[in-house]
Amino acid sequence: MKEKVYYSRTEVSEEVLQLRAKVSLLTKQLNSLTAADQKEKQRILRKLFGSVGSNATVNDNFHCDFGQNIHVGDNFHADYNCTMLDLAEIRIGNNCLIGPDVGIYTAGHRLEPEGRVLDVYGLPITIGNDVWIGGHSTILPGVTIGDGAVIAAGSVVTKDVPPHSLVAGNPAKVKKGVR
Numbered sequence: 001m002k003e004k005v006y007y008s009r010t011e012v013s014e015e016v017l018q019l020r021a022k023v024s025l026l027t028k029q030l031n032s033l034t035a036a037d038q039k040e041k042q043r044i045l046r047k048l049f050g051s052v053g054s055n056a057t058v059n060d061n062f063h064c065d066f067g068q069n070i071h072v073g074d075n076f077h078a079d080y081n082c083t084m085l086d087l088a089e090i091r092i093g094n095n096c097l098i099g100p101d102v103g104i105y106t107a108g109h110r111l112e113p114e115g116r117v118l119d120v121y122g123l124p125i126t127i128g129n130d131v132w133i134g135g136h137s138t139i140l141p142g143v144t145i146g147d148g149a150v151i152a153a154g155s156v157v158t159k160d161v162p163p164h165s166l167v168a169g170n171p172a173k174v175k176k177g178v179r
Contacts, residue, residue, distance in 0.1 A: 002142050005088040005106075005122040023048065023067045031060055053094060058082065065107070072096070073129065087122030088141070096127060099135030099153065108141045128163065150178055 026048045033041050038057070045052050048067040053074035061081045064070060069086035073094035080100045084090055088106035098104075106122040123142035127133075131145050134153030145151070146163030155172040166175045 002123050005124075007087055007107075007120045007122065009118050009120065019066060019068070023064065026067065027063055030058065030062060035059075050089075052076075059100075069106075078102070079135070085122075087120060089124040090127075091124070092127040093129035093131065093147070095130045097132045099133060099137065101136045102133050102138070104139045106141050148178065 026044055030041060030044045030048065041058065042052075042056065045056055045058060048064070049070045049072060050068045051071040053072060053076060055074060056072050056076040058078045059080045059082070062078060063082075064084045064086050066086050069089045070084055071090065072092045073096065075095045076092060077096070078098040079102070082098055083103045085103075085105040085107040090104055090106060104125055106125055107120050108123065109116050109120060125139055125141065126144040127139075128145055128147035128149065130148045131151070133139070133151040134155065136153055137151050137155045137157065139145070139151075139157045143157050143160060145157070145161040146165070148164040149161045150166045151157060151161070151172065152166060152168030152175070154170070155168050156170040157167065158171040161167050161172070162174065164178050166178050167173060168175050
């Protein structure tokens with residue numbers, strides 16, 4: 001069982017406020033750069049993320065909550081309009097490709113309406129090596145995606161994905177193995 005991280009919107013510490021301000025500034029700087037500014041993008045990613053492998057790229061309009069909970073391996077690529085809600089840790093392996101308009105969300109809310117807007121929980125997400133996540137897909141809290149998996153465009157991944165499998169749909173289901 002993965003450990004939940006809890007966050008209260010009513011009791012935000014000064015440290016968290018400062019971190020969120022830093023992340024906001026870094027993402028604005030990152031999103032203002034052109035594709036020709038790869039060295040500067042790399043520098044910002046290393047300040048923003050918890051860890052970054054070699055040859056990581058993130059295209060325009062990237063957003064995250066804390067940044068420091070995001071860890072990406074070598075040859076990572078996130079296409080346009082990627083959002084990572086990293087209340088809990090997001091670990092992404094080597095040689096991973098994330099298509100446009102993908103959301104990776106560790107954050108969730110209680111089902112009961114009382115206090116839903118005030119309290120948030122997060123469950124870590126792990127994405128293995130050599131994974132391709134197709135455009136407009138959503139990865140929900142607590143999911144693990146195995147090595148070599150392919151997430152078809154538009155999928156909503158609510159459960160763990162076995163290694164070397166293709167999943168598709170809402171909710172995403174295994175369609176076949178890939179090698």
